Amino acid sequence: MYADAAWSLRINDSSGKTDRYRALLYVNGWNTGQYVHDIGPQQQFVIPSGFLKPGANTIALAVTAEQAGVGPDSVALVNDWTVRGGVGGKTNASPNWSQLFGR
Numbered sequence: 001m002y003a004d005a006a007w008s009l010r011i012n013d014s015s016g017k018t019d020r021y022r023a024l025l026y027v028n029g030w031n032t033g034q035y036v037h038d039i040g041p042q043q044q045f046v047i048p049s050g051f052l053k054p055g056a057n058t059i060a061l062a063v064t065a066e067q068a069g070v071g072p073d074s075v076a077l078v079n080d081w082t083v084r085g086g087v088g089g090k091t092n093a094s095p096n097w098s099q100l101f102g103r
Contacts, residue, residue, distance in 0.1 A: 009044070030048075
């Protein structure tokens with residue numbers, strides 16, 4: 001029996017809108033979204049099912065800011081829902097630099 005699950009990343013930040021920074025979200029090398037702290041209300045980003053692989057996964061954030069010491073308080077991996085059933089599948093290999101640019 002298989003299980004299908006939907007996952008997302010949640011950005012947690014309690015600094016209000018005073019800090020100005022952006023965070024690019026990556027899951028196993030795939031760009032999953034961009035969090036812009038002082039602009040939008042979006043704090044949760046869906047991870048497409050093909051981005052995750054069985055076992056260990058890598059979640060990375062690239063944070064850019066105009067001042068030092070700002071960024072999210074934490075990032076959480078959230079299980080949006082899980083159902084029993086479904087069909088087996090395979091993971092998608094994330095592209096590396098040489099595949100993208102022919103080097």
